[in-house]
Amino acid sequence: MAMEKPNGAKCAVNTQNAKNGPGFVINHNLLALAMGFVPDQVWQNIYNDDVALARGTIFADLDKPFIGEEAVSCD
Secondary structure (H helix, E strand, O other): OOOEOOOOOEOOEEOOOOOOOOOOEEOHHHOOOOOOOOOOOOOOOEOOHHHHHHHOOOEHHHOOOOOHHHHOOOO
16 A cells, blocks of 8 residues: 555555565556656757758757768668
């Protein structure tokens, strides 16, 4: 059984009832599937509309060339 927080929410990690010695028990049903971290993009080095549409980004700093097969040697 998961521990409850003061606000009634359940904790995914329980440190009280570990059955295999010291440690903790994780309730995987209460964990988030994923958490994303996306830093803010600084508005600088902005392309003109026509260049941005052709390159697929308005930010020149994010315009990285796709080298595909050139990066992998097939020898």
